[in-house]
Amino acid sequence: MNTNVVVVTGAGGVGKTTLSAALAIAVASPTIRTLVMTVDPAKRLADALDLTGLGGDPVPVVEAPGLWAAMLDATSSWEAIVRRYSEPEVADRLLVNPYFRALADRFPAAQSFAAAETMSIFIESGSWDLIVVDTPPSAGGLDFYLAPEKTADLVGGKLLHWLTGAQLPGRRFLYRFTGKPLLKAADVVLGGPLLEDVAEFLLDLRTMYDALTARSHTMQRYLQAATTLVVTTADPAPVAEVVRFFEELTEIEVRPAAIMLNRSLPHAWADAALAPIANVPDPAVRAELTRNLINWGGEARRQSAAMAGLADRYGVPLVAVPWVPVPPTDPESLEALLAGIDLDELLAK
């Protein structure tokens, strides 16, 4: 099995989904079977690839031979996870439990876990030479990498352990610990069998612990072997997120292969803005275009400074993706976005 995996990460709104699609399109060919997987709930990738009804299963992209696309549906992925890793009767109970759906829909680590599980299945299918993974938007870039462990902890029953004091509580514990004063108190406060319901749910979830822990180790290996690309713009907020991402990387054995600076401007503008504009006859036009160039030249200078800062600090290659006024929405313009970038070098692990 020889599947290369590229994980595209970064703050919200910087263009992760677009660049993931662009990368996949640029690399895909009849001899390099490529799958692009988006885990963003918005149907952005579908729009970008001019596809409709993109579901959990990979579908071939008509205009791009050798390219498939898939979108993650966290809820249905979790249903599949439950079916795969628990006893049929437990699975039946879990799937009708109101907490289960809420967990799959809302717990960010659960969404990332579902994405990582889907990614793992695609890797193990051996059907693709390259898989490009667009990561879920998150408050912290590391979420995707930490999700396998976090989810195993959750399923491992931190709450259950605390409530029952048992390492591996069985179902009969449930009835014993309802007699616990603490739980009684909690029920008084909460005004209902909330804790009991949660505990029952977690007991069922707990039966998947060993399987999911083993699975999470496999996912972590895949993620460590993948090529990680960090997408940002030069705006202060996403740059701050890149800094935080790198700082937190010590927690996991992942080293990004490159930072992709999206919406970048020609460096030449920075210097050009310092010289007077000579070739514009109309003084009003000259004044306006001078002011405009000073504005954009300032942006170009700020971008150069941000890039240099990131390159110095982290010693990873920086790849500039030009600022295009109209977001690309067809395979041709998506591919054009990465023209002039050595993709073989970028993706060489």
Place this chain on the structure above:
Amino acid sequence: MMLDRRLVLVSGKGGVGKSAVAAALAIVAARHGRRVLAIAMTEALGLASHLGVEALGAEPIQVHPGLFCSVIDRANALDQYLKLQVRAARSIPTTQLTKALNVLVETAPGVREIVTMGKPIFEVWEGTWDLVIADAPPLGQLQSYLTAPQTITGLVPTGAVREQAASLQSTLSDPAVSGLVLVTTAEELPIVETRQAIAQIDKERQILIAGVLANRVFEPLRTPRATIEQLDPSAARDAGLLHTDLTERQRVWLDTVPDDPQLPYLFDMRTPAEVAERLADECEALL
């Protein structure tokens, strides 16, 4: 007026500048002599950096005259939730109970959201502040927070928590007290997703939408495109064409939301704090 209430939630699609606008609105209100708490609901980094501080804690710190900021620490918020609101909790060692419930908060869906949604509302109830501005979760998660009170009343049949959820709901949905400000940019997905959110919130009547702000709007050049195109190749020509292209592209989307007030794209911003200060000037002019 957008800030003419006691509680203002600020949300928007990720990457549109939600935290910057939340910080800017807080700065504006403080400039007008109001005692303001800016509170980060789920993620502190954005609000902290836009208010020029390294980190936020559960205890409000003063960042400008009259402007305090903090982040919701869910353990702390839950403690307050129990102490403040639930009489039954008084007979129970709350630290012990809180310890058990903390795990619940992180685990049980709906509980995390109600505790997070409850905190800014408690701050309003306590009356320490003239205005609480909450940097709310991004658009994709907002709905689960706004519906948290209903979710809880659906899960919990009786008791103090249920009553509590009903009170939170009535404060949130009172247009004289609470309002939601949505931030967007003049791009397809932020505009479309903002419109979807507005439609849903209007239908569910969870909170009044006090305003929608279009952020990072480019000011059009007066020089026509054709004039720029005729110039000799140069950086000035290229920059003029890029600006014109971006402006025209934004115009397509702005035309679909003609009533939304606009905040300009700010050139040459170096720090998040500088962005918030400049946006505050712009908001002041706008409001």
